[in-house]
Amino acid sequence: MEKLAYINGDVFLYWNSIVLTLAAATAICFFLAFYLGKSGNAAAAFGAVPLCLVLSIVAARFFHWYSRADSYDGFLAAMTDHSSGGYALMGVFLGCFLAALVLRMVCLHRNLPEMLDCMCLAGSAGIAVGRLASFFNSSDRGQIVASTRSLPWVYPVTNAVSGATEYRLATFLLQAMVALLLFLALTAFYRRANKRGTVRDGDTCLIFLMLYGASQVVLDSTRYDSLFFRSNGFVSIVQVFGALALGLAIVVFSVRLVKARGFRVWYVPVWLLMAALIGGAGFMEYYVQRRGNEAVFAYSVMSACLAGTAALTLLVRALGMTQKRKAARRGETQQLPGENGR
Numbered sequence: 184m185e186k187l188a189y190i191n192g193d194v195f196l197y198w199n200s201i202v203l204t205l206a207a208a209t210a211i212c213f214f215l216a217f218y219l220g221k222s223g224n225a226a227a228a229f230g231a232v233p234l235c236l237v238l239s240i241v242a243a244r245f246f247h248w249y250s251r252a253d254s255y256d257g258f259l260a261a262m263t264d265h266s267s268g269g270y271a272l273m274g275v276f277l278g279c280f281l282a283a284l285v286l287r288m289v290c291l292h293r294n295l296p297e298m299l300d301c302m303c304l305a306g307s308a309g310i311a312v313g314r315l316a317s318f319f320n321s322s323d324r325g326q327i328v329a330s331t332r333s334l335p336w337v338y339p340v341t342n343a344v345s346g347a348t349e350y351r352l353a354t355f356l357l358q359a360m361v362a363l364l365l366f367l368a369l370t371a372f373y374r375r376a377n378k379r380g381t382v383r384d385g386d387t388c389l390i391f392l393m394l395y396g397a398s399q400v401v402l403d404s405t406r407y408d409s410l411f412f413r414s415n416g417f418v419s420i421v422q423v424f425g426a427l428a429l430g431l432a433i434v435v436f437s438v439r440l441v442k443a444r445g446f447r448v449w450y451v452p453v454w455l456l457m458a459a460l461i462g463g464a465g466f467m468e469y470y471v472q473r474r475g476n477e478a479v480f481a482y483s484v485m486s487a488c489l490a491g492t493a494a495l496t497l498l499v500r501a502l503g504m505t506q507k508r509k510a511a512r513r514g515e516t517q518q519l520p521g522e523n524g525r
Contacts, residue, residue, distance in 0.1 A: 198319035199319050202315055215228055215229075221297060231298065235278060235282040238277075238278035238282050239279060243271050243272065245274060246274045250271070251269065283295055286298070296383070302388070304366065310358070311362040311366060312359075314355045314359035321343070324351040326407070336353060369391055372390070390497070395425075397489040400429075437450070437454065439504075463485075464485045
């Protein structure tokens with residue numbers, strides 16, 4: 184149930200809507216700050232904002248309809264009537280990417296990775312605020328926790344059937360904290376690396392997708408309202424997309440390493456270790472679904488496996504960037520892909 188913030192006749196304003204509006208405003212402001220500060224391209228910046236909003240709403244509603252079709256009278260009703268229903272955050276990711284791609288195709292900007300970097304930084308700030316909307320409804324919670332009743336681990340929710348108060352894992356708050364930490368860490372990385380000229384455009388986006396995706400593989404597993412594929416009804420769409428984001432970063436940074444240093448035999452054990460860690464995380468997902476009473480153990484191991492995979496991926500990226508960093512430190516003018524020569 185949504186909590187009302189304001190009533191005036193037939194006008195009802197909910198806290199959930201207020202928080203989500205603030206989240207969108209936060210993301211927009213940070214995007215404009217980052218993108219205008221980096222490129223100075225006002226036409227692309229101000230063209231991206233309305234396009235992102237429109238495409239994100241459409242894509243977010245589509246994904247929600249896909250997994251919650253029984254909540255709507257039909258596809259047309261879901262896409263045209265926004266007075267009720269929900270939205271899926273993954274649609275915002277797709278909408279923003281499509282907006283950046285469209286603007287690139289019409290030549291309002293020429294550097295797609297640069298815009299995606301700024302969108303990811305702004306998006307992490309927006310997610311950190313937007314997830315707090317669950318303070319005012321019963322969404323985005325996990326299983327009942329008996330050991331503690333304090334934030335940030337649990338938050339009370341009223342059972343819609345029995346009316347009893349249940350203390351459930353505050354997944355939404357953990358997600359907000361992860362997004363905030365990513366925003367702070369990646370902003371520091373982005374500003375420092377761009378000042379030194381040792382970062383490729385698009386790297387910030389890839390690192391964000393890798394770390395955020397890995398975190399959602401774990402956190403979405405704890406939710407009681409995850410969105411699932413229609414084909415099976417138990418595989419989380421968010422977990423699959425999170426794993427794909429992690430895999431994308433591994434592939435891109437591995438290819439870059441081979442191009443920069445050539446193939447070395449010792450790369451193979453590193454890749455095999457990554458595969459083993461990903462496999463371990465996948466096994467723990469299977470494990471926790473069948474032994475919910477051991478959730479702390481399962482999620483701890485899963486988190487450790489994914490953190491190890493992310494650390495190895497960052498190591499692979501660092502090794503692939505070594506030569507360019509050395510060149511930058513010597514003051515050479517080696518140009519990075521996606522940057523204009525100076």
